[in-house]
Amino acid sequence: MLDMRGIRKVYRTSHIETHALSDLDLHIGEGEFVAVMGPSGSGKTTFLNIAGLLDTFDGGTYTLDGADVSRLGDRQMSRIRNAKIGFIFQTFNLIPDLSVFDNVDVPLRYRGHGAAARRSAIDEALDIVGLSARQGHLPAQLSGGQQQRVAIARALVGQPRLILADEPTGNLDSAMAMEILDLLERINSTGTTIIMVTHDPELANRTTRQIHLLDGRLIDLASETPAPLLGRAATAGLDAAAQG
Amino acid sequence: MLAYQIRLAWKSLRRNPILSLLLVFAIGLGIAVSMTFVSAYAFLSGNPIPSMSDRLFHVQVDGWNPQRPFDDDKPEEPPNQLTYRDATALLASTIPTRQTVNFKSELTVHPAREGIRPYREVVRLCRGDFFPMFAIPFRYGGPWSREEEAGAQVVVLSAAANQKLFGGENSVGRTLRLEDRDFRVAGVLDRWRPLPKFYDTNNGPFDQPEEMFIPFGLTPQLGVFSAGNTSGWGNCGTNFEEFLQSECVWLQMWVQLDSPSQRDEYFAYLGAYAGEQKKLGRFGRPVNNRLRDVMAWLRFIEVVPPEARALLIISLLFLLVCAVNLIGILLGKFLARAPEVGVRRALGASRRWVFTQHIVECELVGLLGGLLGLALSLGGMRLIDRLFDTTFGFTLDVRLFGIGLGLALLAALVAGAYPAWRICRIEPALHLKTQ
Numbered sequence: 001m002l003d004m005r006g007i008r009k010v011y012r013t014s015h016i017e018t019h020a021l022s023d024l025d026l027h028i029g030e031g032e033f034v035a036v037m038g039p040s041g042s043g044k045t046t047f048l049n050i051a052g053l054l055d056t057f058d059g060g061t062y063t064l065d066g067a068d069v070s071r072l073g074d075r076q077m078s079r080i081r082n083a084k085i086g087f088i089f090q091t092f093n094l095i096p097d098l099s100v101f102d103n104v105d106v107p108l109r110y111r112g113h114g115a116a117a118r119r120s121a122i123d124e125a126l127d128i129v130g131l132s133a134r135q136g137h138l139p140a141q142l143s144g145g146q147q148q149r150v151a152i153a154r155a156l157v158g159q160p161r162l163i164l165a166d167e168p169t170g171n172l173d174s175a176m177a178m179e180i181l182d183l184l185e186r187i188n189s190t191g192t193t194i195i196m197v198t199h200d201p202e203l204a205n206r207t208t209r210q211i212h213l214l215d216g217r218l219i220d221l222a223s224e225t226p227a228p229l230l231g232r233a234a235t236a237g238l239d240a241a242a243q244g
Numbered sequence: 245m246l247a248y249q250i251r252l253a254w255k256s257l258r259r260n261p262i263l264s265l266l267l268v269f270a271i272g273l274g275i276a277v278s279m280t281f282v283s284a285y286a287f288l289s290g291n292p293i294p295s296m297s298d299r300l301f302h303v304q305v306d307g308w309n310p311q312r313p314f315d316d317d318k319p320e321e322p323p324n325q326l327t328y329r330d331a332t333a334l335l336a337s338t339i340p341t342r343q344t345v346n347f348k349s350e351l352t353v354h355p356a357r358e359g360i361r362p363y364r365e366v367v368r369l370c371r372g373d374f375f376p377m378f379a380i381p382f383r384y385g386g387p388w389s390r391e392e393e394a395g396a397q398v399v400v401l402s403a404a405a406n407q408k409l410f411g412g413e414n415s416v417g418r419t420l421r422l423e424d425r426d427f428r429v430a431g432v433l434d435r436w437r438p439l440p441k442f443y444d445t446n447n448g449p450f451d452q453p454e455e456m457f458i459p460f461g462l463t464p465q466l467g468v469f470s471a472g473n474t475s476g477w478g479n480c481g482t483n484f485e486e487f488l489q490s491e492c493v494w495l496q497m498w499v500q501l502d503s504p505s506q507r508d509e510y511f512a513y514l515g516a517y518a519g520e521q522k523k524l525g526r527f528g529r530p531v532n533n534r535l536r537d538v539m540a541w542l543r544f545i546e547v548v549p550p551e552a553r554a555l556l557i558i559s560l561l562f563l564l565v566c567a568v569n570l571i572g573i574l575l576g577k578f579l580a581r582a583p584e585v586g587v588r589r590a591l592g593a594s595r596r597w598v599f600t601q602h603i604v605e606c607e608l609v610g611l612l613g614g615l616l617g618l619a620l621s622l623g624g625m626r627l628i629d630r631l632f633d634t635t636f637g638f639t640l641d642v643r644l645f646g647i648g649l650g651l652a653l654l655a656a657l658v659a660g661a662y663p664a665w666r667i668c669r670i671e672p673a674l675h676l677k678t679q
Contacts (some may be wrong), residue, residue: 022322045673049673049676052590053671054590054671054673054676055673056670070655073598074594074595075594075596076597078589078592078594078595079592079594081589081590081591081592082591084594087590087591089587089676093583093586093587093676094578095587095588097259098255101442106587106591107591107592109245109248110591110593110594110597111592112245112322121639145358154591158592166676167621191463238338
C-alpha cells in the first residue's frame with residue numbers, strides 16, 4: 001500500500017537545520033493497521049504529513065498504492081488525497097459553521113459527485129459511525145466523541161484505501177477512546193489500511209503492527225537497544241515546526 | 245461547484261456580519277461615487293439621437309474674414325454658424341432629404357388665461373423639417389405645413405408651455421398672442437429632452453429645449469435678432485434688413501443625408517456654392533466647407549468639458565483606493581481561516597479551488613457592494629441635479645447598471661486577488677494541529 005525508501009525531511013531556519021526524518025525506509029501492506037509510536041519530536045507527524053501528501057520531502061522515493069508520488073504537482077496530490085486517503089485528526093478539525101452532514105460532504109464536493117450519490121454516501125458513512133440522527137447538528141452541539149465520529153465518517157465517506165489518524169483519541173477520555181478504536185478496527189476489517197499515530201501503548205497493542213520512530217528514524221525494538229537511543233532523543237533539539 | 249462556493253461564501257459573510265457590512269459598504273461607497281460621475285459623463289457624452297445621428301449633418305461654409313481665422317485656436321476651421329444670406333441660399337438645394345435653419349430668439353407671450361401675466365419666452369425659429377429630422381414626438385397636432393413655411397403665424401408648443409398656457413388640453417387650433425401677432429397652435433410636443441441640445445450648442449448645450457417653435461420664414465417679418473451667439477467680422481448693419489444681408493454668422497443649419505452618395509453630392513454642392521460666392525467677390529478665404537454628423541459635431545465643439553473627464557478619472561481612482569484599502573482587511577479575514585483551509589486542502593481541495601473559493605467570496609462582496617453603490621449613486625445623481633439646479637433627470641439604464649456592477653466586481657477582484665492567492669499558498673500541514 002505504502003512504500004517509502006530513504007525519505008529525508010529537513011526543516012530549515014536561518015539558524016538551525018532540523019532533520020525531522022532521516023533515510024526512512026518503510027513498507028506498509030494492504031489492509032494493515034499500523035500504530036506509529038515515538039516520543040515527541042521523533043517525526044511521527046512529519047511522517048504522517050508526508051504519507052498523506054500534505055508535505056513535501058527532501059530526498060527518497062514514496063510509492064503509494066503502486067504509483068510513485070514523490071514529485072507530483074498540487075492538483076495531482078490533491079486528487080490523490082481526495083480519492084485514496086482519509087484523515088482523522090486529534091482535534092477533529094470539523095468546520096464549525098457546517099452541519100454534520102455538510103462536514104461529511106466536504107471531500108465529496110471535490111469529486112464533483114451528484115447530489116443523490118453524495119447523500120447516499122454520507123448516509124452510509126454516518127450510519128457506520130452511528131450518527132445518522134445528528135445530520136443537522138453543528139459540531140459545537142456534539143460531544144468530543146461524537147465529533148471524532150463525524151471526523152471518521154468524513155474520512156470514510158470517499159471510501160479511501162488508506163486512513164491516516166493522528167492521535168485520534170488524544171482529546172477523548174479512555175472509554176470514548178476505546179469506542180473510537182473499536183470503530184477503527186471495524187473499518188480496518190473491511191480491508192482499509194490504517195496508520196495511527198498514538199502515544200498510548202494500550203491502543204497500539206490493539207493494532208496489527210507497531211513501528212517506532214526516534215530522531216526521524218525507524219527503530220526496530222526487537223533488534224536494537226532502546227536506552228541509548230532514547231537518550232539521543234532528549235538532545236535532539238528538534239524544531240517545534242517538526243510537530244512530532 | 246459554483247453554487248457550493250457561493251453558499252460557502254454567503255456563510256462566511258454571515259459569520260462576521262459587521263466586517264462583511266464594512267466590506268460591502270466600502271465597495272458600495274466607491275461605486276456610488278464613481279457611478280455618479282460615470283453616469284453623468286455618459287449622459288453628457290451620450291448620443292442624443294442614436295436613430296438618426298449618422299444621417300444628420302451640421303453645415304459649415306467659410307465666408308469669414310480673409311485676414312484672420314474665425315477661431316485663433318483652430319485656424320483651419322470655418323465659422324460654426326452661417327450668415328442669413330448663405331443659409332437661405334443653401335436651403336434652395338433639393339439634395340437633402342430634410343433640412344432646417346434655426347436660431348433662438350425671445351418674444352413676449354400674452355397668455356389668454358386669467359391670472360398669467362405677459363412674459364418673455366425663448367422661441368426657436370426653424371423649418372418644419374426640424375421636427376421629423378430630429379425625431380421630436382408630438383402629443384397633439386404636428387409641424388406646420390410646407391405652405392405655411394414661408395411665414396404663416398403658426399406655433400408649436402412644448403408640453404410644459406401647453407400646460408402653462410392651456411392647462412394641458414389639446415390646444416391645436418387655439419390662438420396664442422406673441423408680441424403683437426396672433427399665432428395658431430399647430431402642434432404640442434410630447435416630452436422631449438435631447439442631451440446635449442445638439443442642434444444648437446451655443447449658450448448652454450445642456451439647457452432645456454425651447455418652449456415654442458415658429459417658422460424660420462417669419463424672421464424678416466418679425467425682425468427679431470438671435471438670443472444666441474452672433475459673430476461678425478465687419479459691419480453687421482444699422483438695421484435689421486442690413487443685418488440680414490451682412491456677413492454676421494448667427495444661424496445653425498442641419499441637413500439630413502441618408503446615404504454616402506447623398507452626402508458626397510451635397511458636399512460637392514457646398515463646394516460649388518462657395519466657388520460661386522468667390523466669383524461674386526465674397527468668400528475671400530480658400531474653400532473650406534464642413535459636414536459633420538451629430539457625434540462628430542459634438543466632439544468637435546467639445547461639448548463635454550475636460551473637467552468632466554477629470555472628475556470621471558478621479559472618481560474611478562477613488563474606487564481603486566476603496567478596493568486597495570480592502571486588501572488588508574481581506575488578508576486578515578482570509579488568513580484567520582487558515583486552519584479551515586488546511587482541513588479542506590487535506591480533504592482534497594486544490595490550491596486553485598481554494599483561490600477560486602475566496603475570489604467567489606470577494607465577488608459576492610462586490611455584487612452586494614455594487615447593488616448598494618448603484619442605489620446610492622441614484623441619490624448622488626439627484627443631488628447633482630439639485631446642487632447644480634439642472635433638470636437632466638439622470639438615471640441608470642441597463643448599460644450603466646451593467647457598468648456599475650462590472651466595476652464593483654472588478655474592484656472586488658482587485659481587493660481580493662492577493663489575499664486569495666496568499667491563503668491558497670498556505671501549507672496545510674502547518675495548520676492541521678492548530679485548530
